[in-house]
Amino acid sequence: MQTETYFSCEELNPTVYFVCKQKRVKECIYHDHDFPQISVILSGKGKYLVDDKLCEVEAGDVLFFDSGIKHHNVVTSVKNPMVEFFVGFSDIHFHNTPENSIDFGVYPKIMHMKPHMKQEVNKICYDMIDEYQSGQPGKEFMIKAYMTQLLVQVVRGLTSNVQKIEVEQFETYNRSYAVRRIINFLSENYEQRISLEQIAHNMYLSPVYISKIFKEETGESPINYLIKIRLERAKELLQTSNSRSIKSIAKQVGYDDVYHFSKLFKKYYGISPLYYKKNIREKMNA
Structure with a gap:
């Protein structure tokens, strides 16, 4: 498809210069880099000044800063500040874009992730931070692998927008x-x-x-769904385990407090587990 051609890779063997996670309680200086940077807003909200354009950002947003793109964060709430992941890198080349460019034609330079993508991307970000700080042998290769995953997720997110998938x-x-x-x-x-x-x-x-x-x-x-699962399982055990105590059955289905278990059981079934077990025995012996 056309979108697959547009986002195909000439080279994707990223070199990562830095990985960082920060709570943005202060504003950084207006600056740029001589390499691309991707920022992911993990939580909170705020604003970003990107090439003299002020943009609102919040958790689930991805920002693209190509080489030479000036930017800085703007703090809008000290109670709910942005927590931001950012990574600087090079050695990438997407089709129809300059080498070491992440200019995918998105303007402003922000992508709003859908929930499924946010889940995947946030996990990659936290895994990359853990690996970056681990000091383990071969961490450079693991970070390169995570960076590749992050770029692929970004490309897939942009591709889905281009293809206009029915979001709902x-x-x-x-x-x-x-x-x-x-x-x-x-x-x-x-x-x-x-x-x-x-x-x-x-x-x-x-x-x-x-x-x-x-x-x-x-x-x-x-x-509540969990409670129903536990109580249905308890009913099965009460029907088939004549010699077991109510306390042991309660414990087997996740309740250490037998009183709490009995109270829930009676609330849902209108009878205590003790009398439920007694009635089952009487029916079996009748």
Whole structure:
């Protein structure tokens, strides 16, 4: 396709000069570089002055600074400052662009990432920072690999915009995929201690966003869904484990507090687990 030709690579063997993550509580000087730089806003919001044009930026935005492009950050909130990842590099060459250029025809020099891309790119950024600070043998090769992934993700994001993919359908697909992953995680780990923050960390998404998409797809919160999984499993165990105590069954489905477990069970089924087990026995012996 035409977009694939436009974004094809003549050379993609990046040399990384620096990798950094900063909380932008102060404004830097108006400056440029003699190499390209990519900046990713990981959280917060603010503004950027790019070639004398002031642009609003927020979490999920990617900024492209070609060699010679003057820029500096503008702090707009000390309570919610930008946390920014940036990387300087060279030794790239995309088709129909100058060597060592990331001028993809985007103006202003900002791309707003969709949720699925934000998840992938943020993970690459944090992995690159960890590797940069690790001091491990061969870290240069790992950083080069991460930089290649970052560039490919950026190109894919730009390509999807050029191709005008139907955003609403695309985001719905990715919401559904994310929710299926959450459901699988809950189903496979219900006996463990699980929090919304833990789910968010595993998915590289915010707890607020996870709660929103999960409610939209299933009609309930992730924690309520987890409770139902645990209680359904508890019912199965109460039906088949005559010799086991309520306390041991509660513990097996993720509840250390048997009183809390019994309270939830009665709330959902209208009967305590003890009486539920007793009724099952009576029916079996009848």
